[in-house]
Amino acid sequence: MRRPIVAGNWKMHNTTVEARDLVTLLRPLVGTARAEVVVCPPFTAIAATVNAASGSNISVGAQDLFWEDKGAYTGEVSGPMLRDLGCRYVIIGHSERRQYFGETDATVNKKLLAAYRNKLLPIVCVGETLAEREAGHTLEVVSRQVREGLKGLESGQARDLVVAYEPVWAIGTGKTATAADAQEVIAFIRKTLGEMYGETAAAIRIQYGGSVRPENIAELMAQPDIDGALVGGASLDAVSFAAIVNYDEK
Numbered sequence: 001m002r003r004p005i006v007a008g009n010w011k012m013h014n015t016t017v018e019a020r021d022l023v024t025l026l027r028p029l030v031g032t033a034r035a036e037v038v039v040c041p042p043f044t045a046i047a048a049t050v051n052a053a054s055g056s057n058i059s060v061g062a063q064d065l066f067w068e069d070k071g072a073y074t075g076e077v078s079g080p081m082l083r084d085l086g087c088r089y090v091i092i093g094h095s096e097r098r099q100y101f102g103e104t105d106a107t108v109n110k111k112l113l114a115a116y117r118n119k120l121l122p123i124v125c126v127g128e129t130l131a132e133r134e135a136g137h138t139l140e141v142v143s144r145q146v147r148e149g150l151k152g153l154e155s156g157q158a159r160d161l162v163v164a165y166e167p168v169w170a171i172g173t174g175k176t177a178t179a180a181d182a183q184e185v186i187a188f189i190r191k192t193l194g195e196m197y198g199e200t201a202a203a204i205r206i207q208y209g210g211s212v213r214p215e216n217i218a219e220l221m222a223q224p225d226i227d228g229a230l231v232g233g234a235s236l237d238a239v240s241f242a243a244i245v246n247y248d249e250k
């Protein structure tokens, strides 16, 4: 049985004070959630967020990491640094990083291995652009991202993996994939993971992301292969994010 996982990707939002205030509001609202709850602040607010979440059921993740543990890499942040701050998760290969910062399946793979090396649990993002979808290439793109991104990962490790399917055209646009479309691609991702890892694929959690809101979460979560959500905009408001986390409490 896969425990649902709902993660908030704050992207480039929230100072230390804003992060603390948001987590302070969130704590009592998600305290009894069945789903695992994760928030992913920008690097600068990780320490404040970990502090504000201390003793609660909210885990903290980073939005990226570098693949080397230390060295002359100006501006980068490594796995040991994130562990040191109290991060449990790390998002890898978000489409915004692929689109604006040159992230490729090869860099995703190096970062994934760095996350495991440092005992950080990766949330690996995959998803097609609008042009790729319209050209009928969705499954091919997602398959390549999964196979290349996870290269070298063994089935013992794969069990701890979280994959986030985020169709790029649904991110920040208000256009959610229909629950049936999301289920179709996510079932395909699980099938691909099955070809790579056998029975372990049934234990790997796969999230949907892209304009998730309190109004659409229940239908998404009712799909058999959708195990949670990676939430952008709606995770910046405690009440909205809590309503998504508590999707099963109506």
Ligand code: 13P
Binding pocket: 009, 094, 166, 170, 171, 172, 173, 174, 209, 210, 211, 212, 230, 231, 232, 233, 234
């Ligand atoms: P939105 O929920 O704002 O569409 O963002 C989705 C996302 O990119 C989460 O990582």
